[in-house]
Amino acid sequence: MLFLSQFANALVIGTLYALMALGLSLIFGVLKLVNFAHGESMMVGGYLYYLLATSFIVHLLGLPLIVALVATVPVIFFFGIILEKLFLRSAYERKTVRFDEYVILVTFALGIFMQNLALPLFGPYNRQAPAIFKGRVRIGDLVIAGDRLTGAVIAFVVIGLLFFFLYRTYLGKGLRAVAQNPNAASILGIKVPKMRGMAFGIGLSLTGIAGALLGPIFLVNPVMGVPFAVKAFVIVVLGGMGSIKGTIVAAYILAMVEIFGSIWLPDPTRALAYKDAYGLMLLVLTLLLRPQGLFGEKERRA
Amino acid sequence: MKQLSIFVFVGAAACYPIFFRDYWLYVAIIGLYYAILSSSWAMLAGQVGIISFAQAAFAAVGAYTSAILVIRLEVPIAVGILAGAGSAAIFGFLIGALTLRMRGPYLALTTLGFSEIFRIFLTAEFELTRGSYGLKVPLLFDGNKVYLYYIGLGLLSIGLLTLMGILNSRVGLFLQAMREDEDGAATRGVNTVYYRLYAFVVTSAFAGLAGGYYAHVVGLVSPRMSLISEMGLILAMGIFGGLESLLGAALGAIILQGLTEYLRVFEEWRLAIFGALVLFTLRYTPEGMLPKIYELANLLWRRSLQMMKSGSN
């Protein structure tokens, strides 16, 4: 019985993790860079939802909270487009600048900047964002927290929309084309810089939505993104950089490892403290033993 | 990178305590700590081309090693600090060995992972480290700031001269060749495994040295030393001061540390301002803001000399 409820829990959390990691995966796939500001992007989504959900507009007009969630999307999307244009565009155009080093430094710096902007703006306190659906849900003998379940359902829907977008729409196919071969895509008439901006915007949006969904569950504060960023990195590396399928599979694996892993360690307090470390160790192990992850491609040299 | 500039800098810095005491001297001491971290990190990032996010963690390794040895085994402080450098070097070797086949973001991620794992370890192992309370540590020279300053300056000088010496030797050339093209370097005879480890060991040893120094200057070591935001600060200092110049990175640290104090008015917005500064530097003057300022100053100086000449004609 315990096993079943933990398993259900892992499925729910896994879906949320998948949404959270897909943004990172998409950005890597199309722009070929690891967004070290990933955690902070979640934080932005978390705060945005919190502000919109607790703002007068929503209260006054009595709108359902889901509106607040949907409203965060265009904001973050444009935020992403602006960031890409401001900081990343130049790296693609000036090929003499060492691309790899630059993008690591600039995305890391962006993350630190956003974190330290949020701290004075919002204070280091935890905020409770209102959950879209509170309470508990009974499915047979299982009891699952309502906010987690709704979060997972919404995440599932968003992931579904993403797949539809990527595989059934022209823009989505354009993104996949740029991911596979930017030069060929450009020759075929696809505006590659625009695609890159769009990918970054979409990637941040996915991450932001994840932040908005996780906010009510795990509390919103300026550093909320850090542990999740770590998990996202683990997932993307384990699944294979640039592989959407891999990301989703790995998300569920991580959720399982976290939930069932805590049961293994005998000492409960130590186990809790090290909980976040499991993912890190999984990350380092993967990078050492199978850097291409489960579904990624091995790099070819010379 | 000239040895001369270092001597000029050290000469000027040696006069500092004549004019500044107590509070500002303490600020400078902390600045020296960051200068060692910043310049050693810059060497790895700028000259060797390896971006590591573990520098702050290595400092923490040095600090805690020294702290534990001095408190538990009553080892003299100087020995503790050296041991700190040694243990950081060992960790540096391990990380270097682990990341031998990794490039770019994968390597950065691994170092980030190590940094966080270490911080969690420090917080969790209460028996050993008193967790987030930290360990109280005896001070060097009973906290005499003037002595502490000169020791810090000495350590920084040793660091800069050593690293610069390496960079100016054939080893430096090999490291740069590896940065440009690792396979190409190996094919031309560079033992890339050896020199990668070499770079890691040397830069992490100095980080550990700085950490040990810091421990006995501040009197307290805490897991906060290994926070990613500490790494962010080191990164900001290095980028601001210029990755390609060790002295630049060191100066960048000292200047930003000084700015930290001046910006106390803005207290909580300080780090955001630094962040914006770093982003601006990366985007528009990626070789560093200090080198750019130096260039501009040079230009202005030459222009005014020209004007004076034509004026007298």
Next chain:
Amino acid sequence: MLQIVGIAKHFGGLQALSDVTVSFGRGEFVGLIGPNGSGKTTLLNCITGIYRPDAGAIRFGKAELSGLKPHKIFQLGIGRTFQISKVFNRLSVKQNLSIPALTEGRLDREAIDARTRDILVTIRMEHLAETPAESLSGGQKKLLEIGMIMMTDPQFLLLDEPFGGVHPELKKQLEGYLCELHRSGKTIILISHEMPSVFRICERLVVLDRGVLITEGSPDEIRADERVINAYLGGNNEA
């Protein structure tokens, strides 16, 4: 001198080399040819230690090469150039040249400087000594790579497309260097698509196609060989 026995190498689903066995004698000048994707560069990468072969052995004199690190293979006296020039971009031409000599460790600083100056004269790039390698044209980078090889005088040379994208004047110059190097006793394996040059200067040709060694022989033999013609043109001979 160099014996390659049963070398195989695969990448994911692609078998780049299958059971390749070939020998190269001291002082030979051999052309390694074959259509694109036939595994020529992969073979070179296996010899110089950049790839580790999945199977087989590579013997150089008494040493077994497969499994050795590239820098060790360099120390044994094997020099190599790359299809896409691997020069050290932000280092000057002079620094680029000095690196192989510095790693070899045989000469002291002064001797290395002197030799660098000689090589710069030979490849006619004295005026570019302090220029960063990234500012060089494609052809100049190829020349620089040749220069880097000449610095330590290796006995065995592996040249991957040294004529790639180089204009005719420079090609003649390069051909001249290679013949001279050969005359001075060096063993050279040359990969190239420049058929006129290859047929002109190589004594023997080895032909690969899709990872398999299909034939070897003198230029005249190869020119007339149906299998080679088919490999390049694919299917029935329409020439």
